[in-house]
Amino acid sequence: MNRQDLKTIIYAEKKKEETNKYKHKICVCCGAGCISSGSEEVMKKLQEEIKTRGLENEVEVIPTGCMGPCNQGPLMKFLPEYNIYQKVDCSNISAIVQSQLIEKKPIEDLLLFADSREKPFIDARDDPYFKKQLKIALKNCGHINPERIEDYLVHNGYLALDKVLFEMSPEEVIAEVKQSRIRGRGGAGYPAGLKWETVYKYVNDQKYVICNGDEGDPGAFMDRSVLEGNPHRVLEGMAIAGYAIGANKGYAYIRGEYPLAIKRFELAIKQAKKLGLLGNNILGTTFSFDVEVRIGAGAFVCGEETALIASIEGKRGTPRPRPPFPAESGLWGKPTLINNVETFAAISPIINNGGEWYSEIGTPKSAGTKVFALAGKINYAGLIEVPMGTTLREIVFDIGGGIQNGEDFKAAQTGGPSGGCIPAEHLDVKMDYESLVSLGSIMGSGGLIIMDKSSDMVDVARFFMEFCMDESCGKCVPCRVGTRMMHDLLQKICENKATQIDLDRLEELAVYVKETSLCGLGGSAPNPLLSTLRHFRQEYENRIVQHD
Amino acid sequence: MNTIPIIIDEKKLEVDPGKTILEVCRENEIEILTMCHLKGVLDIGACRLCLVEIEGINKLLSACTTKVAANMIIRTNTDRIKKYQRITTELFFAERNHVCAVCVANGKCELQDLGYKVGLDHIRYPHLFPQCEVDTSHPWYVMDHNRCIMCTRCVRVCNEVEGAHNWDVMNRGHQVRVISDFNSPWGESVTCTSCGKCLHACPTGAIWPKAIVQGQLQKNPGMINELVEKRKMKL
Ligand SMILES: Cc1cc2nc3c(=O)[nH]c(=O)nc-3n(C[C@H](O)[C@H](O)[C@H](O)COP(=O)(O)O)c2cc1C
Ligand code: SF4
Ligand code: SF4
Ligand code: SF4
Ligand code: FES
Ligand code: FES
Numbered sequence: 001m002n003r004q005d006l007k008t009i010i011y012a013e014k015k016k017e018e019t020n021k022y023k024h025k026i027c028v029c030c031g032a033g034c035i036s037s038g039s040e041e042v043m044k045k046l047q048e049e050i051k052t053r054g055l056e057n058e059v060e061v062i063p064t065g066c067m068g069p070c071n072q073g074p075l076m077k078f079l080p081e082y083n084i085y086q087k088v089d090c091s092n093i094s095a096i097v098q099s100q101l102i103e104k105k106p107i108e109d110l111l112l113f114a115d116s117r118e119k120p121f122i123d124a125r126d127d128p129y130f131k132k133q134l135k136i137a138l139k140n141c142g143h144i145n146p147e148r149i150e151d152y153l154v155h156n157g158y159l160a161l162d163k164v165l166f167e168m169s170p171e172e173v174i175a176e177v178k179q180s181r182i183r184g185r186g187g188a189g190y191p192a193g194l195k196w197e198t199v200y201k202y203v204n205d206q207k208y209v210i211c212n213g214d215e216g217d218p219g220a221f222m223d224r225s226v227l228e229g230n231p232h233r234v235l236e237g238m239a240i241a242g243y244a245i246g247a248n249k250g251y252a253y254i255r256g257e258y259p260l261a262i263k264r265f266e267l268a269i270k271q272a273k274k275l276g277l278l279g280n281n282i283l284g285t286t287f288s289f290d291v292e293v294r295i296g297a298g299a300f301v302c303g304e305e306t307a308l309i310a311s312i313e314g315k316r317g318t319p320r321p322r323p324p325f326p327a328e329s330g331l332w333g334k335p336t337l338i339n340n341v342e343t344f345a346a347i348s349p350i351i352n353n354g355g356e357w358y359s360e361i362g363t364p365k366s367a368g369t370k371v372f373a374l375a376g377k378i379n380y381a382g383l384i385e386v387p388m389g390t391t392l393r394e395i396v397f398d399i400g401g402g403i404q405n406g407e408d409f410k411a412a413q414t415g416g417p418s419g420g421c422i423p424a425e426h427l428d429v430k431m432d433y434e435s436l437v438s439l440g441s442i443m444g445s446g447g448l449i450i451m452d453k454s455s456d457m458v459d460v461a462r463f464f465m466e467f468c469m470d471e472s473c474g475k476c477v478p479c480r481v482g483t484r485m486m487h488d489l490l491q492k493i494c495e496n497k498a499t500q501i502d503l504d505r506l507e508e509l510a511v512y513v514k515e516t517s518l519c520g521l522g523g524s525a526p527n528p529l530l531s532t533l534r535h536f537r538q539e540y541e542n543r544i545v546q547h548d
Numbered sequence: 549m550n551t552i553p554i555i556i557d558e559k560k561l562e563v564d565p566g567k568t569i570l571e572v573c574r575e576n577e578i579e580i581l582t583m584c585h586l587k588g589v590l591d592i593g594a595c596r597l598c599l600v601e602i603e604g605i606n607k608l609l610s611a612c613t614t615k616v617a618a619n620m621i622i623r624t625n626t627d628r629i630k631k632y633q634r635i636t637t638e639l640f641f642a643e644r645n646h647v648c649a650v651c652v653a654n655g656k657c658e659l660q661d662l663g664y665k666v667g668l669d670h671i672r673y674p675h676l677f678p679q680c681e682v683d684t685s686h687p688w689y690v691m692d693h694n695r696c697i698m699c700t701r702c703v704r705v706c707n708e709v710e711g712a713h714n715w716d717v718m719n720r721g722h723q724v725r726v727i728s729d730f731n732s733p734w735g736e737s738v739t740c741t742s743c744g745k746c747l748h749a750c751p752t753g754a755i756w757p758k759a760i761v762q763g764q765l766q767k768n769p770g771m772i773n774e775l776v777e778k779r780k781m782k783l
Binding site for chain 2 (some may be wrong): 515
């Protein structure tokens with residue numbers, strides 16, 4: 001396929017959409033959350049219902065990726081009205097179809113948040129849950145069928161790839177990404193443009209692009225949702241990166257616990273290849289780029305870039321000291337660009353709308369939007385995307401609908417096992433890289449666990465320490481033995497058996513492990529402990545036995 | 549060859565680029581404590597004993613894996629580094645079962661030496677006392693996991709120098725163990741050539757020959773590098 005063919009397909013698909021072959025479109029959320037609450041059944045039942053009513057030619061039913069409020073699922077969205085139904089039960093489907101499609105009015109009691117708001121919003125876009133959000137990485141998630149490349153093409157899919165191949169030099173692509181000021185979304189927040197430029201500058205006839213989809217943080221599902229909801233977006237981002245840095249081969253490392261993400265991503269690769277959007281001579285140009293999926297075996301440490309690279313090479317997945325960084329010597333010793341799924345998902349909008357557009361969203365030092373996986377004692381748990389700098393209060397109360405059972409907010413845990421806790425007095429903290437670090441936490445990859453007074457902060461620290469202890473690769477001493485020692489000491493405090501000396505040792509060990517560990521796993525393993533000590537020291541001290 | 553200027557512990561030096569900080573320190577008689585480093589095999593930066601402070605870099609870097617760069621200002625003996633060396637040593641001793649008095653390596657052990665060097669008089673952390681196996685299945689050698697500190701010098705020597713790759717590592721975290729082949733008794737190994745290099749590479753009393761009495765262990769870790777250097781020579 002060449003450039004003209006791509007335009008022709010997009011045009012034809014758009015025309016189809018515009019001429020409204022179907023009067024209605026019903027999106028059934030088939031994200032992981034909704035599937036677990038039974039959306040596949042709903043989908044089947046809905047299709048039967050449409051058929052028995054003879055509406056197949058008027059109504060299109062499509063499965064989509066995650067729409068956001070996962071704990072309200074299964075979700076069903078009627079377009080163009082934007083009426084979203086929550087907790088859809090197979091027994092209600094007939095009534096909903098009757099009311100929506102025949103009587104042309106929604107059943108208000110069954111709409112999204114109808115059971116928790118005074119009055120639900122008829123057009124879901126008016127709901128503060130969606131109004132406060134800005135979806136860039138997740139833009140098409142929940143709107144398109146992730147298993148059809150045509151759905152992506154209609155939404156300007158692969159136009160950014162087309163643009164860079166025909167209108168931009170690799171240097172210009174890098175300049176655009178730099179101008180966007182986007183920082184890596186995998187945790188550390190390293191400026192993506194700078195990384196691209198570094199890899200670009202290393203001269204080598206073989207370079208690689210790696211997409212990090214290992215996502216091992218407990219409770220995180222941002223990358224999973226992107227991969228499941230819009231795999232082509234990630235693929236397009238990788239291809240653009242390949243063009244920019246001069247690589248012809250990419251690997252997507254996806255954790256084995258995500259079979260649906262793997263299936264959809266592999267399908268996406270196949271479809272893109274068939275249309276000549278991937279493979280040899282993309283769109284008739286001299287640029288060739290191929291992508292292969294590698295499946296992770298569920299070790300948290302394999303998300304660390306050097307361990308991930310070792311794992312792709314078929315070795316034991318343990319980190320190695322940096323420098324040299326992968327940009328210089330990565331996969332099989334070649335210059336390698338490694339970015340997170342969400343980072344790649346933001347690339348095509350940056351190319352289409354310009355780096356400047358992206359850089360103006362968010363805060364000066366943290367540009368753009370961030371996807372969070374909201375979990376814990378929050379009313380509307382699920383997947384959200386907000387501009388950087390949105391306050392924690394807005395996320396918890398305006399979007400998340402507040403704390404369950406009207407309890408008080410106690411703390412938010414960000415960054416999972418590498419992060420920390422933010423107490424209630426800092427509810428107005430802006431969610432951006434610097435602000436979170438100044439409070440002793442980190443942005444991390446986007447896990448956001450909300451806690452009420454039932455959470456015991458020492459136990460929270462113990463839980464994450466246990467996770468790090470189990471997930472330590474065991475290569476370096478501080479992390480291998482240090483996390484075990486810290487875990488045992490935390491356990492002792494939880495059992496009310498520890499003394500002040502134990503607490504002092506714990507604190508000394510925490511700083512030691514943080515400063516001496518080989519990789520970021522050990523380097524950040526003490527964070528949950530240190531941050532709970534900082535904000536909730538009293539809870540530790542209350543448990544210390546006074547006599548020796 | 550062009551040299552580059554660096555400063556280590558206030559000492560101004562002109563050194564060859566391409567060398568590691570550890571190599572430069574050893575050449576200039578600046579003491580760096582090491583355990584996983586073994587001349588002749590690749591460095592992995594695992595024990596973290598050789599960490600140094602470098603001006604302008606906010607992380608401590610391992611001297612064995614970090615190359616010198618022009619105008620580096622390096623510190624090897626600050627209070628912080630000394631404190632961390634001590635903690636690392638304590639953790640080594642607390643991790644498995646080290647009873648020097650009854651150990652074959654008593655008096656010939658790099659870990660014991662390290663303990664003396666950092667002035668360890670007691671260990672402030674509880675001993676973990678894991679249940680570790682003693683593998684006596686090999687006709688000539690014993691592998692005692694109670695004394696192993698997971699430096700993986702044996703693994704690297706066997707793979708890189710002997711080319712047999714009998715040893716490897718299994719499990720994660722504090723559960724890691726050195727294994728023979730796919731975790732079978734050493735005596736049943738199909739890859740081990742019984743060359744004994746791992747025995748010499750091992751810094752502790754974890755690998756030892758059966759034909760010795762307690763305290764009589766003779767190890768020659770320097771032999772590994774001699775071998776490597778001899779092989780490089782033209783015949
Ligand atoms: C223990 C550990 C686990 C990590 N896990 C992930 C992960 O699951 N996904 C990810 O993208 N990055 C992970 N990272 C960060 C990667 O090492 C790397 O920085 C990142 O993939 C770079 O992409 P970015 O710049 O787009 O964020 C992890 C780092 C550490 C230390
Ligand atoms: S810090 Fe932990 S995970 Fe990282 S290399 Fe050391 S032992 Fe392995
Ligand atoms: S291996 Fe070394 S430190 Fe351990 S018991 Fe034997 S002599 Fe002591
Ligand atoms: S057996 Fe000896 S050389 Fe091998 S890892 Fe253990 S301590 Fe190191
Ligand atoms: S999975 Fe359906 S809303 Fe998230
Ligand atoms: S000798 Fe450098 S880390 Fe072990």
